[in-house]
Amino acid sequence: MNVRTLVVSCPDWPVIATAASADDVVAVIAANRVTATSPAARAEGVEVGLRRRDAQRRCPGLQIVDPDPDRDARVFASIAALVDRFTPRVEMSSPGSLTFPTIGPSRYFGGDEALARLVAADIDSALGSSGWRGAVGVGVADGVFAATLAAELAVAESDHVRVIAQGESAEFLSPFPVSELGRPELADVLQRLGLRHLGEFAALKVDDVVARFGVDGRLAHRLARGLDERPPEVGPPPRSFDVIATLDPPAERVDIAAFAARTAADQLHEQLGGEGLACTRLLVVIETDSGERLERVWRHEGALSSTAIVDRVRWQLDGWLNGPSAQRPTGGVTRLVLVPDEVMPARGRQQGFWGGETEADERAGRALARVQGMLGVPAVTIPERRGGRGPADVVVRAPFVGTDGDDGQGRGVALDAPWPGRVPSPMPTLLPTEMLPIQVLDVRGAPVWVSGRGTLSAEPSTVRFNDAARDGVSIVGWAGPWPCDERWWDQSTHRRRARLQLILADGRALLVQIERGNWSVEAVYD
Amino acid sequence: MFDTGAVVVPAALSSSRDLSDLQELAEQIRPVVLARQAVLPVCGPLEQVIPDGGLVRGSTIAVGGVGATSLALQLVAAASKNGSWVAVVGLSDLAPVAVLEAGLDAERVAFIDPGGSGRQVDVVAALIGAVDIVMLDSRLSLRDSDTRRLGSRLRERGSILVVVSPGNEPTSQWSSDLVFTVHDSRWEGLGYGHGHLRSRRVRVGVGGRGRASRNMQHELLLAATGGQVAIAECEDGGGTVVAFGR
Numbered sequence: 001m002n003v004r005t006l007v008v009s010c011p012d013w014p015v016i017a018t019a020a021s022a023d024d025v026v027a028v029i030a031a032n033r034v035t036a037t038s039p040a041a042r043a044e045g046v047e048v049g050l051r052r053r054d055a056q057r058r059c060p061g062l063q064i065v066d067p068d069p070d071r072d073a074r075v076f077a078s079i080a081a082l083v084d085r086f087t088p089r090v091e092m093s094s095p096g097s098l099t100f101p102t103i104g105p106s107r108y109f110g111g112d113e114a115l116a117r118l119v120a121a122d123i124d125s126a127l128g129s130s131g132w133r134g135a136v137g138v139g140v141a142d143g144v145f146a147a148t149l150a151a152e153l154a155v156a157e158s159d160h161v162r163v164i165a166q167g168e169s170a171e172f173l174s175p176f177p178v179s180e181l182g183r184p185e186l187a188d189v190l191q192r193l194g195l196r197h198l199g200e201f202a203a204l205k206v207d208d209v210v211a212r213f214g215v216d217g218r219l220a221h222r223l224a225r226g227l228d229e230r231p232p233e234v235g236p237p238p239r240s241f242d243v244i245a246t247l248d249p250p251a252e253r254v255d256i257a258a259f260a261a262r263t264a265a266d267q268l269h270e271q272l273g274g275e276g277l278a279c280t281r282l283l284v285v286i287e288t289d290s291g292e293r294l295e296r297v298w299r300h301e302g303a304l305s306s307t308a309i310v311d312r313v314r315w316q317l318d319g320w321l322n323g324p325s326a327q328r329p330t331g332g333v334t335r336l337v338l339v340p341d342e343v344m345p346a347r348g349r350q351q352g353f354w355g356g357e358t359e360a361d362e363r364a365g366r367a368l369a370r371v372q373g374m375l376g377v378p379a380v381t382i383p384e385r386r387g388g389r390g391p392a393d394v395v396v397r398a399p400f401v402g403t404d405g406d407d408g409q410g411r412g413v414a415l416d417a418p419w420p421g422r423v424p425s426p427m428p429t430l431l432p433t434e435m436l437p438i439q440v441l442d443v444r445g446a447p448v449w450v451s452g453r454g455t456l457s458a459e460p461s462t463v464r465f466n467d468a469a470r471d472g473v474s475i476v477g478w479a480g481p482w483p484c485d486e487r488w489w490d491q492s493t494h495r496r497r498a499r500l501q502l503i504l505a506d507g508r509a510l511l512v513q514i515e516r517g518n519w520s521v522e523a524v525y526d
Numbered sequence: 527m528f529d530t531g532a533v534v535v536p537a538a539l540s541s542s543r544d545l546s547d548l549q550e551l552a553e554q555i556r557p558v559v560l561a562r563q564a565v566l567p568v569c570g571p572l573e574q575v576i577p578d579g580g581l582v583r584g585s586t587i588a589v590g591g592v593g594a595t596s597l598a599l600q601l602v603a604a605a606s607k608n609g610s611w612v613a614v615v616g617l618s619d620l621a622p623v624a625v626l627e628a629g630l631d632a633e634r635v636a637f638i639d640p641g642g643s644g645r646q647v648d649v650v651a652a653l654i655g656a657v658d659i660v661m662l663d664s665r666l667s668l669r670d671s672d673t674r675r676l677g678s679r680l681r682e683r684g685s686i687l688v689v690v691s692p693g694n695e696p697t698s699q700w701s702s703d704l705v706f707t708v709h710d711s712r713w714e715g716l717g718y719g720h721g722h723l724r725s726r727r728v729r730v731g732v733g734g735r736g737r738a739s740r741n742m743q744h745e746l747l748l749a750a751t752g753g754q755v756a757i758a759e760c761e762d763g764g765g766t767v768v769a770f771g772r
Contacts, residue, residue: 151616367656383622395623429624
């Protein structure tokens with residue numbers, strides 16, 4: 001028997017969390033792919049899954065935001081607090097989505113439909129104040145999978161509620177494409193077998209599915225039939241595995257508490273692993289020195305890895321300690337308790353033999369996450385290839401998002417992809433962080449400039465770095481000008497400039513540019 | 527129960543032949559640290575410049591002078607390709623494109639900007655042991671007590687610290703095992719109004735402690751075509767020019 005479940009889903013959440021208004025043309029782009037958009041951006045044709053360049057081509061004025069799960073989770077904590085008024089059994093699945101079983105509250109508030117309407121109206125009015133009315137959907141069905149799909153459909157509906165009657169989940173699911181199962185490889189095979197919809201997959205016999213697709217296939221088959229996604233072996237832990245971390249002195253800051261959480265999460269993971277178990281639902285509890293007790297349940301479709309546990313605890317702490325002042329605890333955190341609420345047999349994880357994720361990668365990922373805890377998420381970046389002409393455009397620093405499931409694949413375009421007009425290799429090694437104005441002078445000491453047709457007014461002879469130094473450094477070699485007229489179709493990002501490569505008498509080599517008649521150092525070949 | 531002292535029978539040591547046998551045996555059963563684990567690889571030409579033939583785990587390396595950034599990237603590129611993580615702390619003006627062009631693996635590089643947080647010591651301490659190579663900006667202010675503490679943590683955990691001073695003398699704040707001073711940088715490929723920068727000839731002074739304390743001078747070709755290669759004609763103290771090809 002399936003548990004009637006209510007799911008609140010907010011597909012635009014990563015955009016809402018950036019505090020953008022609904023009319024802004026915003027997209028969140030992770031690893032070169034669009035992962036979330038604002039309604040205004042969708043109206044321009046920017047869809048989830050597009051590549052950065054394609055999104056920019058469809059909508060030149062697109063505002064691009066980097067992903068930040070911490071920010072998403074911190075802001076979502078206030079939504080979770082709203083839903084807390086209906087039931088104490090709210091479970092977070094990810095920032096932007098939460099679920100709870102309706103069995104108690106449904107009877108109290110007068111049925112599933114009435115409950116869903118109340119929840120939707122409450123969240124809608126909270127979001128409405130920032131202009132995001134109608135960004136949320138509430139779905140009720142048997143089981144989380146059907147309810148999530150119902151909630152996603154409900155976003156587009158006028159009252160943002162979709163209730164699937166008891167026992168009708170299988171019928172509701174049957175017209176959905178098999179890609180909704182969230183298993184790309186399985187969906188690919190099914191499509192080639194001619195099974196395009198969940199209904200057709202569900203009609204197969206269980207024995208046949210297990211014989212062909214194994215355990216995971218059986219799980220997907222259960223989903224398609226509208227059965228509980230949880231396999232029968234999922235259940236409460238056989239004994240208590242609670243891990244308690246005591247903080248002395250009480251922690252006021254997230255990074256200190258999160259550091260304790262890391263040790264606790266490792267300990268929990270080790271304990272469970274010792275009995276061949278993995279955690280699928282986790283209760284995070286904190287107690288403060290003024291006697292408050294806050295708790296929240298996090299759930300995950302697969303098993304939570306040690307890193308995933310730490311991520312969720314950090315998100316939750318961030319939401320509590322940096323959230324709106326009405327919900328913020330008044331004292332420092334003195335105790336942190338992690339309670340595995342539901343466990344399943346661990347299927348183990350194979351580490352990569354040829355490439356793939358190794359232990360060293362995991363260790364480095366953890367250290368970087370810890371540094372993010374100290375300095376904030378934007379302080380840690382990784383290189384991402386973007387393509388472009390200038391040295392600053394070819395490869396940029398993209399935020400490091402070390403959550404579960406990021407395999408780091410497809411991080412941008414190849415470095416040697418052709419870009420006509422690109423600055424030739426070798427590339428400069430230093431990009432001044434602030435504008436470094438200079439003067440380029442000819443033999444007589446008159447300023448050199450570049451004409452509209454891209455020719456130099458005179459041969460450059462000296463460079464003067466600032467007005468205070470009277471004598472400049474003489475130029476012993478130069479090449480250029482290399483004119484560059486970029487993004488002329490967009491007023492706000494249009495750049496027209498010309499570049500020169502210079503070698504100075506002191507051995508330094510520079511890439512300088514002239515833009516609107518002003519010379520500056522673009523990059524240094526160190 | 528198993529007293530190992532009893533295994534060596536004094537009588538067995540009576541003849542010198544047995545003693546040499548024992549020494550041979552001891553040599554065979556000595557716990558070995560694989561050379562590959564203790565030393566991270568560097569690209570061919572640099573192998574001949576560094577006395578140990580690679581980056582020794584737990585060591586501190588200071589790089590300075592005009593061209594220090596390129597040399598530092600070339601030093602760590604081979605290790606990165608071989609699977610080591612590189613964390614760059616500070617150096618907020620380092621161009622990511624140069625990092626990838628030098629041949630570092632994009633999947634295993636992270637830039638960390640401590641900004642004005644004042645927590646650079648904690649950051650470096652957290653990274654040591656977790657990543658193989660930490661590249662540190664010499665412009666970050668650290669106290670001498672911090673560098674001593676981090677240095678001993680480094681030796682204990684086996685990471686490598688590369689302290690880069692772009693355009694300045696190599697830092698003397700760390701007790702470095704290896705010190706690279708880049709000077710006499712001469713670019714090739716750029717004429718007067720034509721061509722473009724192609725490669726750079728530099729003189730690199732290698733000093734430091736232990737075997738490196740002889741202070742050798744080498745002539746290297748940095749950032750040759752493609753930005754990848756650092757091939758050199760090597761000039762020893764004696765003045766002979768030894769060319770070794772790719």
